[in-house]
Amino acid sequence: MRDSCVNPLSRPVKGAGGPTGSWRTSRPVLDGRKCNNCLLCWLYCPEGSISKEDRAIDYDFCKGCGVCAAECPQKAISMVKEEV
């Protein structure tokens, strides 16, 4: 029985839920001139879509929640409406 039992088990992998970037209605855009590299955006991003190395945003998975823009103390991230 155990061999045939289909257990709903999963391990964390990148993008297990598919390219969730398509859910976005507005995208965060970083202004590198204002950024002081404090990394709060990287820390707060619930999707892990901001790179610690260069703050590059992975738009394949960023859902556009805007938490990074709200938390940025330098106001370096602005939310820009997605055009279809």
Added chain:
Amino acid sequence: MKRILDTGNAACALAVKAAKVDMVAAYPITPQTSVAEKLAAYIAEGEMDAKYLPVESEHSVMSAVSAAAAAGARTFTATSSQGLLYMHEILHYAAGGRLSLVMANVNRAICAPWCLYVDHQDAVSQRDTGWIQLFAATTQEIYDSVILAYKVTEEINIPVMVNYDGFLLSHSMMPFEIVDQEIIDGFLPPFSPAWRLHPQWGGTFGNVTPSDQYPPYRNSLAADIVKAGEIIEKNAREYQRLTGHWHGGLFDIYRPEGAEVFLLSMGSMAAEMELAVDILREEGVPAAGLRLRVFRPFPARELCRILPGGARLLVFDRNHAFGTGSGALLSEAKAALFDRKDVIKVTGQVMGLGGEDLPAAYLVQKAREMMGVLK
């Protein structure tokens, strides 16, 4: 083996102790309460090496035992009536998660209006949650069914609910035999699940699935629970070999020889039905008692096999399947017999709700009424 006199709830608690359960969570509700009390005492007094988690509701109870089972613990809980209804959401979660769980449900009527006494509406309302459901009719059968339930759930990865009637069984004293611990240890080895939640394993279960991934999980549960009947019967035979205790397979059949009229029911009323069968036999009616021990999966094939051509089936339901005009057993029995080529006449009645007394003479009267309908 030791023979003692005690209640159904005491038998249940003793079986849980003998099964060497690792973790118990429970929330008190009449008539289940003394199971939870006894287990709390066993654990507090060091008679049982387990964790007891007091929680604030039945929803939390089922969440807690599910999580503990996913972490690899052998768990137990017990509830009744509204408590079982409050667990409903997590009952689905536990079955879908393919967790090995055992729960005792001490059958009690549900609100409204409020009532503390037995009927089977609580369990029948959980029919489609994916749980296996056993129904016991004696104190001995409660004890043996709890042990059997662990064996079954750990083999098939589907949770098992052991049902027994509130007060009539939970609080009535009957003599029963306690099985030697070595025999139980031989029958029920320590729980070793194929997977368990652990930080080093790094996975999770029950995660989000897209539409193309979701159906196989649900369909495999549906396919596997049908196979549970064979596994229950196989393990009941093994338990019989070790202990001599036998309560029947999927059905417990009383006086089948030459029978043409079959009285189908479950729980303690099915034990009373044996007296009703005796009375009918004395009157010359070729009656037999069919006590259903496994409500889920419903043993449709066995029912077809048991009933001879031209048989009459009288169904005694202690529940309503609202909207069908009768109880769940009647719907199930009719569905099971639909594909029979020969004619089997079937009818049923709902009775015994909220602990309404069902003495044998009353059951005989009801059987006569039903036979009149089938003429």
